[in-house]
Amino acid sequence: xxxxxxxxxAAVALKSRHLLGIAxxxxxxxxxxxxxxxxxxxxxxxxxxxxxxxxxxxxxxxxFEPSTRTRTSFEIAEKRLSADTLSIATATSSVTKGESxxxxxxxxxxxxxxMIVMRHASSGxxxxxxxxxxxxxxxxxDGMHEHPTQxxxxxxxxxxxxxxxxxxxxxxxxDLLHSRxxxxxxxxxxxxxxxxxACAPSTLxxxxxxxxxxxxxxxxxxxxxxxxxxxxLRIQHERMHGHFIPSVREYFAMFGLTPERLRRAAGxxxxxxxxxxxxxVEIDSAVADGPYSVILEQVSNGxxxxxxxxxxxxxxxxxxxxxxx
Amino acid sequence: xxxxxxxxxxxxxxxxxxxxFDILVEDGSIQRIGKGLPIDGAEVFELRRGWIVAxxxxxxxxxxxxxxxxxxxxxxxxxxxxxxxxxxxxxxxPNTEPVNDHAGITQFILKKAAEAGRARVYPIGAVSxxxxxxxLAELGEQKNAGCVAFTDDGRPVATALLMRRALEYAxxxxxxxxxxxxxxxxxxxxxxxxxxxxxxxxxxxIPGEAESVMVERDISLAELAGAHVHIxxxxxxxxxxxxxxxxxxxxxVTCEVAPHHFTLTDESLDGPxxxxxxxxxxxxxxxxxxxxxxxxxxxxxxVDVIATDHAxxxxxxxxxxxDHAPFxxxxxxxxxxxxxxxxxxxxxxTVKRMIELLSANPSRVLNLPGGRxxxxxxxxxxxxxxxxxTTVDAAKLVSKSxxxxxxxxxxxxxxxxxxxxxxxxxxxxxxx
Numbered sequence: 069x070x071x072x073x074x075x076x077x078a079a080v081a082l083k084s085r086h087l088l089g090i091a092x093x094x095x096x097x098x099x100x101x102x103x104x105x106x107x108x109x110x111x112x113x114x115x116x117x118x119x120x121x122x123x124x125x126x127x128x129x130x131x132f133e134p135s136t137r138t139r140t141s142f143e144i145a146e147k148r149l150s151a152d153t154l155s156i157a158t159a160t161s162s163v164t165k166g167e168s169x170x171x172x173x174x175x176x177x178x179x180x181x182x183m184i185v186m187r188h189a190s191s192g193x194x195x196x197x198x199x200x201x202x203x204x205x206x207x208x209x210d211g212m213h214e215h216p217t218q219x220x221x222x223x224x225x226x227x228x229x230x231x232x233x234x235x236x237x238x239x240x241x242x243d244l245l246h247s248r249x250x251x252x253x254x255x256x257x258x259x260x261x262x263x264x265x266a267c268a269p270s271t272l273x274x275x276x277x278x279x280x281x282x283x284x285x286x287x288x289x290x291x292x293x294x295x296x297x298x299x300x301l302r303i304q305h306e307r308m309h310g311h312f313i314p315s316v317r318e319y320f321a322m323f324g325l326t327p328e329r330l331r332r333a334a335g336x337x338x339x340x341x342x343x344x345x346x347x348x349v350e351i352d353s354a355v356a357d358g359p360y361s362v363i364l365e366q367v368s369n370g371x372x373x374x375x376x377x378x379x380x381x382x383x384x385x386x387x388x389x390x391x392x393x
Numbered sequence: 394x395x396x397x398x399x400x401x402x403x404x405x406x407x408x409x410x411x412x413x414f415d416i417l418v419e420d421g422s423i424q425r426i427g428k429g430l431p432i433d434g435a436e437v438f439e440l441r442r443g444w445i446v447a448x449x450x451x452x453x454x455x456x457x458x459x460x461x462x463x464x465x466x467x468x469x470x471x472x473x474x475x476x477x478x479x480x481x482x483x484x485x486x487p488n489t490e491p492v493n494d495h496a497g498i499t500q501f502i503l504k505k506a507a508e509a510g511r512a513r514v515y516p517i518g519a520v521s522x523x524x525x526x527x528x529l530a531e532l533g534e535q536k537n538a539g540c541v542a543f544t545d546d547g548r549p550v551a552t553a554l555l556m557r558r559a560l561e562y563a564x565x566x567x568x569x570x571x572x573x574x575x576x577x578x579x580x581x582x583x584x585x586x587x588x589x590x591x592x593x594x595x596x597x598x599i600p601g602e603a604e605s606v607m608v609e610r611d612i613s614l615a616e617l618a619g620a621h622v623h624i625x626x627x628x629x630x631x632x633x634x635x636x637x638x639x640x641x642x643x644x645x646v647t648c649e650v651a652p653h654h655f656t657l658t659d660e661s662l663d664g665p666x667x668x669x670x671x672x673x674x675x676x677x678x679x680x681x682x683x684x685x686x687x688x689x690x691x692x693x694x695x696v697d698v699i700a701t702d703h704a705x706x707x708x709x710x711x712x713x714x715x716d717h718a719p720f721x722x723x724x725x726x727x728x729x730x731x732x733x734x735x736x737x738x739x740x741x742x743t744v745k746r747m748i749e750l751l752s753a754n755p756s757r758v759l760n761l762p763g764g765r766x767x768x769x770x771x772x773x774x775x776x777x778x779x780x781x782x783t784t785v786d787a788a789k790l791v792s793k794s795x796x797x798x799x800x801x802x803x804x805x806x807x808x809x810x811x812x813x814x815x816x817x818x819x820x821x822x823x824x825x
Binding site: 168169170188189190191192193195196199200210211212213214248251274275276277279280310 | 592594596598709712713716
């Protein structure tokens, strides 16, 4: 990554200075991110996994909700781009002292970070910051709304295996009602021309699901039938308290992805899961660890996709900072 | 002291009056209503062409926040906001701190209102102690102290049994029970109307049925008790259907709709400013079919009253995550312009119907004085300017709070002046 010739040229740049969601990105922008991620993935394969692209830039990871995978992934991505980075988790922040989100972020901003990566339990929290703060905001998951980098890494992984997104049948199965991964994936896959099948128990299906432009079904067999991609979403045990499902046992019996059910999928189908995974609840271990599973590849690709997002939002017109001045 | 209101069109539906009349006000009361009254030493209040003289408007759903939440609003600022919006009287909700569940608190509110000297204030007392839903408050004592109705507003009357007893007891006292209809288990921790917009934005939903199942319950219980139930801030089309059915079979049920529920829909949450907490209220902004049903109900007479559910909140409380922001918006100063613009000028209702919804009917529903212009009665009069261009400016609201979803809205219609007890308590400089 030393010459600007290696930088992608498909689309010019992202239109927004924030990444708040997939909603608002067009197909060219999504393709730009995915193409950029391919170049970034190459860096992760090197002996010295570091480029100076974001040298001197400060990125703050602000996680108001527990997260291991996403936070680690962002941190590694930032370090590989040579950004100065620090992570704040709720337990150690002033939020526990009753400070408002806005005050917390304005205090951080007073120390001049360039970007803030935020995970928050409330839908729309990053939109509030984008409206009232100076920094570039990257949404690392907001409530039940969006998790854009997850959808991007999912698309990247699908594209690696299928060479395309358009025309694919993608089955998304699980707790769709509470899932930000669903919402971001539907936005992205619809924009790119894939066919999404949404499958959940009727109690965990968002109202007006058909208005999302997907095919909705409560039958896993129907959803998986001929699918090129089967994406399983996590079932949280606490959902039993809201009377959404009678038991995890019954859930697995009716909706769990087993080798038998997977046989209905296309011969070269891939199985995905954004994690964290509940083995024996939404997915059988034989499937999770089986030949069709790309679950760990998703995690690897997450770093490359986040590097691409950080780079594209940094305003650098080249990956090599020496080209800038 | 004598004042002569000269040259306006008087619209007084309760007396079946609509025409050009002069009104002579003396010592706080209406002395005479007639054509071409002699000036005879009175101070003349010259009315502009097109202005309408109406019985004082009455808002029967207002949160004045005092005692206890004076950072949001006080009785003084809230009643000043009321008269700036053309309301000569308001009924205030009991969800203060402490809750108005006791004659002493009612007396405090009335004393503060008298000191403020703006709009008249009619307290609505709590149905249950602390509005907690487990023990009936002393409704008789509260009524004697000045309460005009009872509600646990902010919360529904919790159980069917408590609602039944409250209705039976209120029938004896000759006052209505006002209910904030919402099934708590169906509402859950919802923050927006359960529909496509909330699903897309990842906001937890509150279905219209959370409201309508309790509206149905309360209509059945009012029928059982032979009492009057008033449905507060109705928002769902299913509720309207229930109210119509109840009225048809002779149940004493009345209902109110707030301006935001016949103007806005949940689509506003996904507008230019996404997740704007000035669009977060309870009941939530519902979908187009509900908004249109409210418009229809207002036009066809199924809806009795337009009430604002004026719910001031401090900006610090609203500038937070959507999930964490309190429900509610201010409404006193935007109601009349919205009613003119969206209902009267849009051809949905007449000026006469407007004044029924904002004055005659509120008075009838809560058995309040006013709502009509009678010789000998206190001179509570609102002078409307139907064609006055009005641009809502949140920064300039008289209310202590700024939480309006209508900021920067250009509207046609407004208030020229407000008179309470013969005294001009508000005069709109823009109208003159």
